[in-house]
Amino acid sequence: MKKILLTTFLLSGAILANAQNNSTKKENNSNETGKNELKVNLLTSIFALPEISYERILEDNMGVGLSLAAGIGDDDDFSEYRFLAIPHYRLYFGKKRAGGFFIEGNAAIGSVKERYFMYYSAASNSYLTSTVDNAKTNFGLGAAVGAKFLTRNGFTGEVYGGVGRFLGNNRSIEAYPRIGITLGKRF
Secondary structure (H helix, E strand, O other), X not given: OHHHHHHHHHHHHXXXXXXXXXXXXXXXXXXXXXXXXXXEXXXXXXXXXXXXXXXXXXXXXXXXXXXXXXXXXXXXXXOOEEEEEEEEEEEEOOOOOOOEEEEEEEEEEEXXXXXXXXXXXXXXXXXXXXXXXXEEEEEEEEEEEEEEEEXXXXXXXEEEEEEEEEOOOXXXXXEEEOOEEEEEEEO
């Protein structure tokens, strides 16, 4: 009787230990296997500059990505931006794989709408005759800091802020925003 009880106890202990190892592996694999992320920036969408981002995780602490934004507003906060393509590199300092606090270096190619006003002046009276919208393409460099949060089933959330500066002499808009509250999925 003692042999049967001891064998049953050892066998059930081994089965329970194996079941816990399998469930732990499944939880870890949900965050560990995915190397791709697709995200939507909710904050810039409010300001009529919707942005989607793709990020590829290279190692546990770094990733590269591309964010694309298009201006859809007429006279909103970010209405001067027609299109932004922002490739970025991120370095993560969190305990989870590509998660936690991060710093980002980025570059941008942006089409910016510049508005010129044409005036007519006769004697002391000046009149606004017309406005001219002109689109210019600019290149810029920037940086941002933020944090990425992960769930067990692969959903991500980010909060970040930063700014970039357009380079060159022929520009009326000198900077581009790098702000966001994003939701996404790691796969």
